[in-house]
Amino acid sequence: MNGTYCLKINCKKNSKIPIGRLGRIEFKKGWYLYIGSASGGIEARVLRHLRKRKKLFWHLDHLLAAEGTGVEKIYFIQSEKRLECFISKMVSLVLKPVKGFGSSDCRCRGHLYLFPEDHLARVEDLLINKHRFKSFSNRDFIQKMGKKGLEIKPGAHRDFLAGKGNNKIG
Numbered sequence: 001m002n003g004t005y006c007l008k009i010n011c012k013k014n015s016k017i018p019i020g021r022l023g024r025i026e027f028k029k030g031w032y033l034y035i036g037s038a039s040g041g042i043e044a045r046v047l048r049h050l051r052k053r054k055k056l057f058w059h060l061d062h063l064l065a066a067e068g069t070g071v072e073k074i075y076f077i078q079s080e081k082r083l084e085c086f087i088s089k090m091v092s093l094v095l096k097p098v099k100g101f102g103s104s105d106c107r108c109r110g111h112l113y114l115f116p117e118d119h120l121a122r123v124e125d126l127l128i129n130k131h132r133f134k135s136f137s138n139r140d141f142i143q144k145m146g147k148k149g150l151e152i153k154p155g156a157h158r159d160f161l162a163g164k165g166n167n168k169i170g
């Protein structure tokens with residue numbers, strides 16, 4: 001399955017974490033939002049992000065393998081097109097990116113955003129209401145994946161790709 005996902009990441013303490021070639025980056029205690037996508041095997045990709053032990057490959061691997069960080073919520077959409085940069089641009093209108101994080105292969109300033117808790121409603125409105133992402137808690141995602149899959153129907157965001165609907169953050 002192809003798709004785009006956003007992860008709400010909890011950083012439990014202020015810390016400096018080495019992120020591959022980006023070097024040591026300062027993370028604040030609080031929430032971060034990461035936007036990514038995968039062509040084929042997106043379920044496996046997200047499950048990989050939820051595992052602590054793994055070979056560190058993406059910037060995100062370094063962050064999530066660090067002590068005191070973890071994914072709390074997953075927003076997920078099945079899509080043929082890669083929507084990560086588009087969604088990232090929308091999110092960048094309200095949140096501040098961590099420069100260069102997750103955006104080595106594109107022109108975005110970053111795909112990881114500092115995510116103040118009081119922006120939760122606004123970001124969820126963008127993802128869930130406007131772009132029809134499904135949201136899962138970490139535990140739900142693992143449970144559903146283990147049973148019968150996510151049951152996400154393709155075309156749930158057809159209107160959006162057809163240019164209908166409002167793509168701006170309200």
Ligand SMILES: [Zn+2]
Pocket residue numbers: 084085088103106107108111
């Ligand atoms: Zn991008």
